[in-house]
Amino acid sequence: xxxxIIAVGSELLLGQIANTNAQFLSEKLAELGINVxxxxxxxxxxxxxxxxxxxxxxxxxxxIFTGGLGPTKDDLTKETIARLLGRELVIDExxxxxxxxxxxxTNRTMTENNxxxxxxxxxxxxxxxxxxxxxxxxxxxxxxxxxxxPGPPKEMQPMFLKYGRPFLxxxxxxxxxxxxxxxxxxxxxxxxxxxxxxxLIDQQSNPTIAPLAGDxxxxxxxxxxxxxxxxxxxxxxxxxxxILERVGRYFYGYNDExxxxxxxxxxxxxxxxxxxAESLTGGLFLxxxxxxxGASQVVRGGVVCYANEVKEKVLHVPASVLTTDxxxxxxxxxxxxxxxxxxxxxxxxxxxxxxxxxxxxEGKPVGTVYIGISxxxxxxxxxxxxxxxxxxxxxxxxxxxxxxIILKKLAAAYEG
Amino acid sequence: xxxxIIAVGSELLLGQIANTNAQFLSEKLAELGINVxxxxxxxxxxxxxxxxxxxxxxxxxxxIFTGGLGPTKDDLTKETIARLLGRELVIDExxxxxxxxxxxxTNRTMTENNxxxxxxxxxxxxxxxxxxxxxxxxxxxxxxxxxxxPGPPKEMQPMFLKYGRPFLxxxxxxxxxxxxxxxxxxxxxxxxxxxxxxxLIDQQSNPTIAPLAGDxxxxxxxxxxxxxxxxxxxxxxxxxxxILERVGRYFYGYNDExxxxxxxxxxxxxxxxxxxAESLTGGLFLxxxxxxxGASQVVRGGVVCYANEVKEKVLHVPASVLTTDxxxxxxxxxxxxxxxxxxxxxxxxxxxxxxxxxxxxEGKPVGTVYIGISxxxxxxxxxxxxxxxxxxxxxxxxxxxxxxIILKKLAAAYEG
Numbered sequence: 145x146x147x148x149i150i151a152v153g154s155e156l157l158l159g160q161i162a163n164t165n166a167q168f169l170s171e172k173l174a175e176l177g178i179n180v181x182x183x184x185x186x187x188x189x190x191x192x193x194x195x196x197x198x199x200x201x202x203x204x205x206x207x208i209f210t211g212g213l214g215p216t217k218d219d220l221t222k223e224t225i226a227r228l229l230g231r232e233l234v235i236d237e238x239x240x241x242x243x244x245x246x247x248x249x250t251n252r253t254m255t256e257n258n259x260x261x262x263x264x265x266x267x268x269x270x271x272x273x274x275x276x277x278x279x280x281x282x283x284x285x286x287x288x289x290x291x292x293x294p295g296p297p298k299e300m301q302p303m304f305l306k307y308g309r310p311f312l313x314x315x316x317x318x319x320x321x322x323x324x325x326x327x328x329x330x331x332x333x334x335x336x337x338x339x340x341x342x343x344l345i346d347q348q349s350n351p352t353i354a355p356l357a358g359d360x361x362x363x364x365x366x367x368x369x370x371x372x373x374x375x376x377x378x379x380x381x382x383x384x385x386x387i388l389e390r391v392g393r394y395f396y397g398y399n400d401e402x403x404x405x406x407x408x409x410x411x412x413x414x415x416x417x418x419x420x421a422e423s424l425t426g427g428l429f430l431x432x433x434x435x436x437x438g439a440s441q442v443v444r445g446g447v448v449c450y451a452n453e454v455k456e457k458v459l460h461v462p463a464s465v466l467t468t469d470x471x472x473x474x475x476x477x478x479x480x481x482x483x484x485x486x487x488x489x490x491x492x493x494x495x496x497x498x499x500x501x502x503x504x505x506e507g508k509p510v511g512t513v514y515i516g517i518s519x520x521x522x523x524x525x526x527x528x529x530x531x532x533x534x535x536x537x538x539x540x541x542x543x544x545x546x547x548x549i550i551l552k553k554l555a556a557a558y559e560g
Numbered sequence: 561x562x563x564x565i566i567a568v569g570s571e572l573l574l575g576q577i578a579n580t581n582a583q584f585l586s587e588k589l590a591e592l593g594i595n596v597x598x599x600x601x602x603x604x605x606x607x608x609x610x611x612x613x614x615x616x617x618x619x620x621x622x623x624i625f626t627g628g629l630g631p632t633k634d635d636l637t638k639e640t641i642a643r644l645l646g647r648e649l650v651i652d653e654x655x656x657x658x659x660x661x662x663x664x665x666t667n668r669t670m671t672e673n674n675x676x677x678x679x680x681x682x683x684x685x686x687x688x689x690x691x692x693x694x695x696x697x698x699x700x701x702x703x704x705x706x707x708x709x710p711g712p713p714k715e716m717q718p719m720f721l722k723y724g725r726p727f728l729x730x731x732x733x734x735x736x737x738x739x740x741x742x743x744x745x746x747x748x749x750x751x752x753x754x755x756x757x758x759x760l761i762d763q764q765s766n767p768t769i770a771p772l773a774g775d776x777x778x779x780x781x782x783x784x785x786x787x788x789x790x791x792x793x794x795x796x797x798x799x800x801x802x803i804l805e806r807v808g809r810y811f812y813g814y815n816d817e818x819x820x821x822x823x824x825x826x827x828x829x830x831x832x833x834x835x836x837a838e839s840l841t842g843g844l845f846l847x848x849x850x851x852x853x854g855a856s857q858v859v860r861g862g863v864v865c866y867a868n869e870v871k872e873k874v875l876h877v878p879a880s881v882l883t884t885d886x887x888x889x890x891x892x893x894x895x896x897x898x899x900x901x902x903x904x905x906x907x908x909x910x911x912x913x914x915x916x917x918x919x920x921x922e923g924k925p926v927g928t929v930y931i932g933i934s935x936x937x938x939x940x941x942x943x944x945x946x947x948x949x950x951x952x953x954x955x956x957x958x959x960x961x962x963x964x965i966i967l968k969k970l971a972a973a974y975e976g
């Protein structure tokens with residue numbers, strides 16, 4: 145099945161927003177094995193929309209529209225398609241009741257033009273809008289399937305996943321379930337990971353394995369299809385196992401888990417508290433941890449020791465260490481980790497010192513990083529890194545390395 | 561002049577990236593008065609690209625292509641258009657030399673297929689690529705202008721601004737300059753700002769005034785056209801003045817200046833250092849300041865006093881204050897700001913305490929925020945805020961409020 149996605153909205157043609165709806169739908173359609181051959185964007189103009197639909201009818205078996213289902217006179221997707229297909233628009237009673245309920249719930253007065261949102265193509269399958277007012281709809285005529293979805297992503301995405309996708313799977317005649325799982329890795333490059341599992345990627349068709357990358361992390365999306373949910377999950381398990389046999393030591397979590405979320409979760413599980421001394425990261429590590437609700441159970445806090453005087457006065461790094469070894473040194477990282485742990489009465493102390501750039505520091509090149517980790521049970525260890533990239537990338541990767549070190553410690557030192 | 565933007569790249573149809581190039585170009589074309597009526601995305605497939613070009617030829621006077629200019633066999637934009645237009649592709653010697661120089665500079669060996677990137681449509685105007693290898697090009701044939709730009713935004717954007725846009729202005733016959741300026745505001749909502757200057761927005765056509773919004777900040781983009789650069793700037797100055805007469809007290813900077821950049825810049829100018837005590841912001845304020853190169857001249861550091869024990873032991877907030885007033889209180893904010901200033905030997909101490917949510921704290925609702933600011937000259941002041949939104953929004957807005965308070969202090973207290 146070949147598809148075209150038509151986004152309707154002048155705001156897209158004025159460059160006010162990017163067409164992220166097409167990106168979302170393309171990814172989901174690819175998972176279903178549907179080929180997307182074209183995206184089209186057209187403004188809120190009936191003539192040009194009609195033109196776009198005619199072009200799409202000549203080259204696609206599935207046309208998905210986003211946008212133009214709202215209450216204003218600019219919203220004309222339904223009206224245009226109804227005219228082109230020679231179909232009536234009729235009030236959908238359930239949608240109307242849902243719109244009325246929406247206004248009642250938000251204490252607003254429903255104006256007459258909002259009723260327009262309950263109009264649907266006669267004979268179409270209604271796709272419920274659980275996050276807004278305008279329902280979606282789908283209909284197949286003359287071997288072409290038309291699906292109309294709302295424009296706001298927070299309405300469109302859940303509607304497509306819950307109602308649109310099952311409709312398409314029915315059309316495709318495969319009553320298979322799509323199960324997907326993301327495996328997250330840290331400390332391995334995208335190209336290295338792909339090389340390590342190249343044969344698996346090439347061999348697999350169910351599940352498919354697709355790499356995703358960003359900020360020193362890489363992830364693999366496994367997508368399996370099967371009539372049975374249990375069997376689909378088994379397929380995922382088997383592929384996951386094959387992958388982790390190769391690169392399991394870089395694996396840290398599933399789906400939308402971040403290194404920071406995982407760190408907070410593991411600290412909670414092991415009932416350990418943490419404090420940080422942040423020089424080059426400038427507070428980034430603690431910012432990321434405290435962004436997670438419930439972090440207060442395990443994060444004590446710490447010191448942003450950006451100036452050397454703060455390292456000396458607040459964290460008691462001797463002036464002699466700062467002058468002989470330097471602030472960017474193993475010895476300094478060690479003392480910072482130990483002293484922030486005792487200062488903040490935490491179970492684990494971690495420190496970050498290094499050169500974020502743009503200029504070298506103490507004769508050490510940009511990317512030189514020391515991370516200290518201190519526990520009463522295991523003393524203090526220091527990891528020396530040489531990170532590529534620029535200021536922002538070095539800072540975030542350093543903070544993530546901190547997480548990966550803590551996760552290893554938590555797994556090893558506090559086992560059982 | 562009516563335009564269509566055709567993006568070429570299968571990665572777009574697979575949903576791996578969004579078509580941000582179309583967004584960028586649409587915005588810039590709108591500024592030139594060019595109407596963009598369609599965006600099309602097509603994959604790396606000669607037949608379908610040809611089809612897309614034929615559709616566009618029937619409805620556009622300007623067709624801008626992005627992508628498909630690279631060295632691989634998947635890159636076929638030039639070849640397809642050359643065939644459709646009956647034009648030869650010829651080696652552009654300057655582009656070839658520039659590609660050779662690029663390889664020499666990066667110490668890589670140039671492979672034969674890289675020469676393909678120096679091929680251009682015979683008779684076209686070459687648009688130099690100063691950030692990559694493949695040159696762009698533009699040509700007008702049978703009243704249709706074709707412009708080919710590379711896909712990577714960091715190559716495409718500067719090429720379009722420096723070479724593509726002047727080419728189009730020449731075509732349009734208006735040798736006017738486009739000058740634009742962004743005015744940045746904090747502490748006023750988008751709708752309030754629009755209401756305050758509604759008549760100005762409605763009256764103005766040169767410059768145009770377009771609002772932009774995000775994270776508690778709002779910005780206005782002024783865009784003026786004039787034959788003379790000086791006159792264009794005068795037009796901007798005049799409109800800016802009219803706007804600032806209404807809402808000048810919320811204005812903080814121009815163009816890509818952020819509140820954090822502005823704060824570091826002003827601290828440098830006034831030769832003042834800063835330290836922060838961060839409870840609800842968890843290090844975010846210092847993270848943002850230290851993200852700016854050169855921050856080390858003015859940022860001493862600070863304490864992330866997430867746990868009350870850290871407030872008490874490291875920042876000497878008496879236990880009695882924490883039990884009677886609470887950690888989220890005016891008194892606590894005051895002591896935190898004062899004590900972090902003295903602890904870190906800074907000229908200015910700032911503190912952030914409050915309830916980020918998701919749950920209320922000490923009986924105080926989510927969004928309750930106290931910001932303390934302390935200087936030896938002016939003592940300590942505390943600002944109480946009630947911020948809307950959720951955890952992340954509250955944290956970033958609190959940090960930005962901190963900046964706006966510091967900027968006011970720096971402007972007032974250290975005047976002269």
